[in-house]
Amino acid sequence: MKNWKDKIHLDTTFKSKPLFVSDNAFGLFFEMEKKRCVYFKPLNESFSSSLHENSKGTLLYFEREFIEEDDEEYALDILSLFKRSPEGVFQITAKEFPGIVMVLDLIEEEYNTQENAYLILKSLLKVLLLKLIRQLHNGYLKQDVHQKRVLLFLQLMERHYLQETSGGYYAQQMGISEKRLNQILKDKLELTAKQVIQERQVTEIKRMIKQNAITLKEMAFYFGFESLSSFSRFFKRHTLKSPSQFKAEFEP
The missing domain is CATH 1.10.10.60 (Homeodomain-like)
Incomplete structure (x- = not known):
């Protein structure tokens, strides 16, 4: 897809609170050094107030349509993940942490690839979200x-x-x-x-x-x-x- 970087943004050098991203985007902020936690920004809202100005980590946000184009069966899981997460933040378990880091590294690698990265990025983003859903909700919503x-x-x-x-x-x-x-x-x-x-x-x-x-x-x-x-x-x-x-x- 042309202009796919208009639909997803990654910043691995972020050193301050992400005060604003697109209203029509989901946002994730991974603080991996001290707390090892992830902050959520639902659609049309801001990041949790518990995310401090001096936080350091990886910022990832993506437009709603980026995940809804062909992942409709998981759309409610994703909405639930962002809307029902306690206070917009949760701790990544020691068991899940290595896998989260690995997927983020792969996302960064593909994001910095100029050509033919769109489908791979979508797949990696889906893996990342499903890992977060599995930890927070202990499984996925029943499909019906x-x-x-x-x-x-x-x-x-x-x-x-x-x-x-x-x-x-x-x-x-x-x-x-x-x-x-x-x-x-x-x-x-x-x-x-x-x-x-x-x-x-x-x-x-x-x-x-x-x-x-x-x-x-x-x-x-x-x-x-x-x-x-x-x-x-x-x-x-x-x-x-x-x-x-x-x-x-x-x-x-």
């Missing part, structure tokens, strides 16, 4: 018809979450009842449709506040809230901070 339903819901939600915030809309599009959709999502993601949609709204609000492109009042109406106060209550309920408090953290 509901996997595809969850993925369909997530794809629909990504396109419509600004306009459609009711689980009933997505259930109708999928040809199942809202009750059944919530049962499937609770089983696979431990969240209802409304909770997933609200999580996505909150992460997008955070991203827009960081960009500081529009006012909080404009943002409230952009997300369909009737007033700035209702928008503020919604954000604080999910983050324990008001939008203005969150915004102040990113002002010089």
Whole structure:
């Protein structure tokens, strides 16, 4: 694939906290010298606050489509890995550590190869992620018809979450009842449709506040809230901070 380096980035000389990578990218930061742990950046979010400014390690991030092109059967495992990891970080066991280092070395070798590295990189990234999934979740999610339903819901939600915030809309599009959709999502993601949609709204609000492109009042109406106060209550309920408090953290 041409321009494959636009979809995956590797930095083995990183010596400070990775404050920003693409919103539409998963991020991994391997701190291998002292703690021997890995930090996660889910889609549309930031790295864990426990990742310090003076951390040294390997930074790897990859666009969502890089893994979804032909690995759909593992997509939920990967989403689960990034979303449900405790505090966005976990310790790599002594048993798994040598294998993780070996795969990272192979990824670095292929990343620095200018030609014909795309398919090999995808395969190595899959091995790396499956190793992390195996350690954190003690196995892989059971493959069944509901996997595809969850993925369909997530794809629909990504396109419509600004306009459609009711689980009933997505259930109708999928040809199942809202009750059944919530049962499937609770089983696979431990969240209802409304909770997933609200999580996505909150992460997008955070991203827009960081960009500081529009006012909080404009943002409230952009997300369909009737007033700035209702928008503020919604954000604080999910983050324990008001939008203005969150915004102040990113002002010089």
